[in-house]
Amino acid sequence: MAIKLNIDQQIQNGAEVILGGKTYNIYFNDKFQRATIDAMAEMGGYFKKIDELTKKDENGNAKIDEFSVDQDKEESNKIMDQVNQTAINFFDDYIEQGAGQEIFEHYHEDTNALWQAISMLQEASERDNREQRRSKEKQYTKNNKQNAKKR
Numbered sequence: 001m002a003i004k005l006n007i008d009q010q011i012q013n014g015a016e017v018i019l020g021g022k023t024y025n026i027y028f029n030d031k032f033q034r035a036t037i038d039a040m041a042e043m044g045g046y047f048k049k050i051d052e053l054t055k056k057d058e059n060g061n062a063k064i065d066e067f068s069v070d071q072d073k074e075e076s077n078k079i080m081d082q083v084n085q086t087a088i089n090f091f092d093d094y095i096e097q098g099a100g101q102e103i104f105e106h107y108h109e110d111t112n113a114l115w116q117a118i119s120m121l122q123e124a125s126e127r128d129n130r131e132q133r134r135s136k137e138k139q140y141t142k143n144n145k146q147n148a149k150k151r
Helices: 030-054 069-094 099-106 111-150
Strands: 014-019 022-027
Touching (some): 022 030, 069 099, 069 111, 099 111
Antiparallel strands (some): 014 022
16 A cells, blocks of 8 residues: 655645735745845844944943934934835835835834734744644654664
């Protein structure tokens, strides 16, 4: 008798996600991982910039303290715009062109909501990967026990 093995049933690397009022099939594949890594790396650069501006020197002064009010506003708005564009680009690159702006508008133009959505997707991806690893470990352990009994 031939062994039946349905690999499609065992490999589930996606989810149906409601995001921005639309339903998308999101796959936690290499493209998703790269898009997430790229977005997070860009965010790290923005946080470094903020740290550079706000870090106090030995005299307790920060670079941003030297800025005029207008310069402070300009720099803050520039960073916020970059953070927003990075989040929009994530959805445009991963889902489809224009999705990022639609999702942004759906969440009342809230950049934080975009980043929460990206984080939730990343958590779902990690949870999916952990579940697949546990399943493989369970199967491996079961096979090893069966093989030990045969010896």
